[in-house]
Amino acid sequence: MTPPELGTRTKVLVLAGTMLGLLVSAVNQTVVSTALPRIVGELGGVGMFSWIITSFMLTSTAVVPLVGKLSDVYGRKPLFMLGILVFMATSAIAGLSQDILQLIVFRALQGVGAGMLMANAFAIIGDVFPPAERGKYQGLFSAVFGLASVVGPGLGGAITDHLSWRWVFYVNIPFGLLALAVLGWGFPPLSRQPGRPPVDYLGVAAMMLAVVPLLLALVWGGDQYPWLSAPVVGLLCLAAAGLALFLLAESRAADPILPLPLFRDRVFVVANGVTFLTGIAMFGAISFMPLFVQGALGASATNSGLVTMPMMVGLVLASTASGQVVSRLGRYRLLVLTGVAITAAGMFLLSRMDASTTTGTATVNMVVMGVGLGMSMPVLGLVVQNALPYRLLGVASASTQFFRQVGGLMGVAVFGTLMNTNLRAKLGQSMPETVGGRVPGELLAPLQDxxxxxxxxxxDGLQGRFVAALAEDGIVLFAQALAALREALAESLAPLFFIGFVLSVLGLAMALFLPELPLRRSLEEEPASLRQTGMGPRPAENPSPYPSPAASGEEG
Known part of the structure; x- marks a missing residue:
């Protein structure tokens, strides 16, 4: 059966409601980051402030695979709308937090709602458009993240200065209500397959046992604890045990959360492998470029979000253009290869920067990086969706999100450890002897970070302390110490970007093995790549999201 064509008005409403829900989640992440100093100033708990972000990242990443599978069983609309409800409710109670621990707990719950939105947003496009048309709309969703990264920090600063930090959470509620209204009115009820299979509860538990300790180890390693410390090693061992249990559970489950035969499919493995490697590069650039531009180069910025704006602009424009090209030509392999190659070139250019680099050069390098990511990232998601049958659309979309986020967390954790190690060594080499010999250790200590x-x-306060302790010489010595720190920072970050370049090259080598499959022009068409994996449509299965003729009372 060929699914009935949705009207243009219905498609616009579905896309608008989905983008609104995604925008609320994306903007919130940047808005909260801007408000952190004010939050900690009022609630206290400066030693725990990083967990306001970390708790959100952990839960939003951990739930993605589970929600992706559940959406294949129960439908995208109810889970996406539930995600908006969870996000709004937890935003409301987060704004009422009376201490830092309450806020951390509520942010973790908010991350669950965000994960539900992230896991479903790109799959909803698949409910509305077949793969051959889907690329046109991938750029719109990438534009949401670009808009959030630019608008969010400024909005967060304005809200915090003129209202209260609590309103960075309350502001989510009206936009969430608007998204609910649009989706409730415009998103048609797409029926799921009859006879829902039992939920793989053992697989869910094993997945959480594998994913949560792994993410905690990545967040704590090299920051809270050394990588070889008992807590980090213990978490990694627990994650390995969880993975073993997960593989056992999935091999025996009637309807597994993540079907293991997918890992016999070359498209699935290659596309997600490239996504993982480029995720490390992307998050590494986003996390450390503000530090390089503002720290090493001494450039001023109203907020760190504006520093990465050139990269996000390049990403948005490239993702929009690549989506149009894929839909027009019906081919994706050359775009993926070109995008990953440009990403590698961008990382190489970043690795060549030093303290003498101009902000103009840094901007150009970031644009190159963004163009490469924009050409490859959305297309890789489409490639995985195209390779799997419709009944696994949620699993397909969630897998790319999950591997990208885990890669990003791993990259930020490892890069952060390497930067701190490099910085201590380079700072000792860069610091003039006159500074080390005359400035007290307690004045130099803050410059270790x-x-x-x-x-x-x-x-400014540290400079004042230099002057108070060393009189007129304090100004000169402070300038020398600051210049040494900037030089050491630049020399410490360059190797990180080079590692990102090497990983991008590995991604490019892996992408060479990506098969070129024809983009399916209907949701009912069987993916060609799954004929060898046993993951094609089951007997008597209706792969369409719409009611079958028998279910609706129609006759052939």
Missing amino acids: ARVLLQPETL
């Missing part, structure tokens, strides 16, 4: 370069008020 490169993040002080992003805090103008802290630097």
Whole structure:
């Protein structure tokens, strides 16, 4: 059966409601980051403030695979709308937090709602458009993240300054209500297959046992604890045990959360492998470029979000263009290869920067990086969706999100450890002997942390302490110490970007093995790649999201 064509008005409403829900989640992440100093100032708990972000990242990543599978069973619309409800409710109670621990718990719950939105947003496109048309709309969703990264920090600063930090959470509610209204009115009820299979509860538990300890180890390793410390090693061992249990459970489940035969499919493995490697590069660039531009180069910015704006603009434009090209030509392999190659070139250009690099050069390098990511990332998601049957659309969309986010967390964790190690060594080499010999250790201690370069008020106060302790020589010695820190930071970050370049090259080598499959022009068409994996449509299965003729009372 050929699914009935949805009207243009219905498609517009579905896309608008989905983008609104996704925008609420994406903007919230950048808005909250801007408000963190004010939050910690009022609630206290400065030693725990990083968990306001970490708890959100952990839960939003961990639930993605589970929600992707559940959406294949129960439908995208109810789970996406539930995600908006969870996100709004937890936003409301997060704004009422009375201490830092309450806020961390509520942010973790908010991450569950965000994960539900992330896991379903790209799959909803698949409910509305077949793969051959889907690429046109991938750029719109990438534009949402680009808009959030630019608008979010400024919005967060304005809300915090003129209202209260609590309103960075309350502001989500009206937009969430609007998204619910649009989806409730415009998103048609797409029936799921009759006879829902039992939920794989053992697989769910094993997945959480594998994913949560792994993410905690990545977040804590090299920051809270050394990588070889008992807590980090213990978490990694627990994650390995969870993975073993998960593989056992999935091999025996009637309807597994993540069907193991998918890993026999070359498209699935290659596309998600490239996504994982480019995720490391993307999150590494987003996380450390503000530190390089504002810290090493000394450029001023109203907020760190504006520093990465050139990269996000390049990403949005390239993802929009690549989506149009894929839909027109029906081919994706050359775009993926070109995009990953440009990403590698961008990382190489970043690795060549030093303290003498101009902000103009850094901007060009970031644009190159963004263009490469924009050409490859959305297309890789489409490639996986095209390779799997419709009944696994949620699994397909969630897998690319999950591997990208885990790659990003791993990249940020490992890069952060390497940067701190490099910085200590380079700072000792860069610091003039006159500074080391005359400046007391307690004055130099704050300069051991490169993040002080992003805090103008802290630097002003530190300069005042130099002058108070060393009189007129304090100004000169402070300038020398600051220049040494900037030089050491630049030399510490360059190797990280080179590692990103190497990983991107590995991604490019892996992408060479990506098969070129024809983009399916209907949801009922069987993916060609799954004929060898046993994951094609089951007997008597209706792969369409719409009611079958028998179910609706129609006759052939």
